[in-house]
Amino acid sequence: MSGEHMSGNRCELMELGFSIDTWGEVVMVFYSKGEVIGLMPVGLKLSEDCTLAGRLYRGSKLYSYIASAKVAELPCIACISEDPQLFYMAVFEKSQTIEIFTEHRCPEEFCDACLIGLCKFFDGDEAINLKISVKEIALHRKTPRVFTRASAAIIEALVWFTKLPYVDCKDIERVLERIELLKETVYRSSQKNIYAKLIENIYLAAFKLVKEDESSRCGSRDKNI
Numbered sequence: 001m002s003g004e005h006m007s008g009n010r011c012e013l014m015e016l017g018f019s020i021d022t023w024g025e026v027v028m029v030f031y032s033k034g035e036v037i038g039l040m041p042v043g044l045k046l047s048e049d050c051t052l053a054g055r056l057y058r059g060s061k062l063y064s065y066i067a068s069a070k071v072a073e074l075p076c077i078a079c080i081s082e083d084p085q086l087f088y089m090a091v092f093e094k095s096q097t098i099e100i101f102t103e104h105r106c107p108e109e110f111c112d113a114c115l116i117g118l119c120k121f122f123d124g125d126e127a128i129n130l131k132i133s134v135k136e137i138a139l140h141r142k143t144p145r146v147f148t149r150a151s152a153a154i155i156e157a158l159v160w161f162t163k164l165p166y167v168d169c170k171d172i173e174r175v176l177e178r179i180e181l182l183k184e185t186v187y188r189s190s191q192k193n194i195y196a197k198l199i200e201n202i203y204l205a206a207f208k209l210v211k212e213d214e215s216s217r218c219g220s221r222d223k224n225i
């Protein structure tokens with residue numbers, strides 16, 4: 001569809017928070033002959049031509065279906081929501097969620113917006129590559145935004161950083177490890193320079209604080225163990 005959702009030179013999908021450098025998480029629903037044949041959370045990145053790209057990793061039922069039946073394309077919907085309940089349901093309550101999407105193409109209760117289009121599948125090295133040409137955008141909210149693990153991880157790291165001065169001495173190293181894991185999540189889910197800078201600064205500030213605490217309030221004499 002390249003350009004179908006372009007307004008001037010700008011791709012409308014950017015207004016929903018999709019970008020070329022950060023994975024946006026959606027719940028994808030795949031159809032064949034009008035029936036839902038697959039539903040799963042998937043990460044998507046914007047491509048230069050205003051299409052979306054994703055990857056289906058070995059292990060999901062959909063991966064096995066596409067690989068064995070050599071399916072080239074399927075109609076699909078990407079449900080956009082910032083509410084983690086949708087993602088939970090897509091993993092733990094899959095058949096009920098499939099029913100919901102069978103009754104309503106874009107259920108208002110669960111999707112802030114839906115991208116309706118065609119998914120094309122291509123063989124990749126370790127995954128099946130997915131390319132979505134968006135034909136229609138259904139909006140249920142005024143300003144829907146796609147969920148990104150990178151921004152969630154940065155907020156979570158900030159929360160832990162602000163808690164550090166009050167954390168029991170026996171737990172401060174564990175909090176630092178947690179912030180380090182969140183740093184890895186940001187690296188894995190985004191190539192946005194500013195996100196890398198933010199998480200690196202949070203980690204460095206946390207590291208400094210822990211080292212200071214270890215030589216002051218958590219020093220060997222008054223260690224809270």
Ligand SMILES: Cc1cc2nc3c(=O)[nH]c(=O)nc-3n(C[C@H](O)[C@H](O)[C@H](O)COP(=O)(O)O)c2cc1C
Pocket residue numbers: 025039040041042043044054055056057058059060061062087090091
């Ligand atoms: C937020 C989130 C994002 C995910 N992104 C992907 C992805 O991009 N590609 C993928 O193959 N699996 C991804 N997964 C894992 C699949 O959703 C999971 O393997 C799938 O739900 C399994 O479905 P099945 O039980 O029908 O095989 C993601 C899971 C979550 C929770």
